[in-house]
Amino acid sequence: MNVRKIVTVVDEVLTEGGRPVEPAARVAVVAAVIENPWSGQGFVEDLAPGIDAHASDLGALLAPRVMEALGAAPEAFGKAAVVGLDGEIExxxxxxxxxxxxxxxxxxxxxxxxxxxxxxxxxxxxxFDIPLKHVTDATIRSHHQSFEVRLPDAPHPGEIVIALAAAAQGRPQQRLAALSTEQ
Structure with a gap:
């Protein structure tokens, strides 16, 4: 796996709706910009060898970094893949x-x-927007959120951006009723 760079973003919302957010709403994103392992090969029928060679290593690289950047137990999480123009979304x-x-x-x-x-x-x-949902219950509305990311120099045409995001809480100042109230 050829990694060109790793980008870490930590965002803290201190006020929302004119009111303080206490504790601050924290979101962390860690993105690896990698060489697309299928770039330049034309249509690759069997992606399994590339998955086997790279997917676990990417997870092992990014997961501890996003946990460290968040600095708290994650309550919501998500992932993203942005493929450069010479690759396929697949x-x-x-x-x-x-x-x-x-x-x-x-x-x-x-x-x-x-x-x-x-x-x-x-x-x-x-x-690109990384969607986040609660780590143990995807129906908890307060944790349905997204985080916008932009890497000015990535992905190059033969690269892929792989990112993980984590939030230490739900949306700041969330006040929607639980989904169960509508069922």
């Missing part, structure tokens, strides 16, 4: 939609739900 999906990748984060976060995800293709600097 290349990013292959790396993040496998337990070989996601179980590293689920284990670190003591999570039981599947990680929500976004996959897309785009040029360097493309915006």
């Amino acid at each position: 290349h990013g999906s292959a790396l993040i939609h496998t337990l070989k990748f996601g179980d590293h984060f689920r284990t670190a976060a003591s999570a039981t739900t599947l990680l929500p995800a976004v996959e897309k293709r785009g040029p360097a600097g493309v915006l």
Whole structure:
């Protein structure tokens, strides 16, 4: 796996709706910019060898970094793959939609739900939103949120951005009723 760079972003919301957020609402994202392992090969029918060679290593690289950056137990989490213009969206999906990748984060976060995800293709600097949901109950509305990310110089055409995001809480000042109130 050829990693060009790793980017870490930590965001803390201190006020929302004109009121203090206490404690501050914290979200961390760690993104690895990697060489697309299928780049330049034309259409690759069997992606399994590339998944086996890279997915677990990516999960092992990113999960501890996002946990450290968050500095708290995650309550919500998500993932993303953004493929450069010379690749296929399926290349990013292959790396993040496998337990070989996601179980590293689920284990670190003591999570039981599947990680929500976004996959897309785009040029360097493309915006993408990482969806987040609660780590043990995807129906908890307060933790349905997204975090916008942009890496000015990534992905290059033959690269993939693989990112994990974690939040230490739900949305700041959330006040929607539980889903069970509508059932």
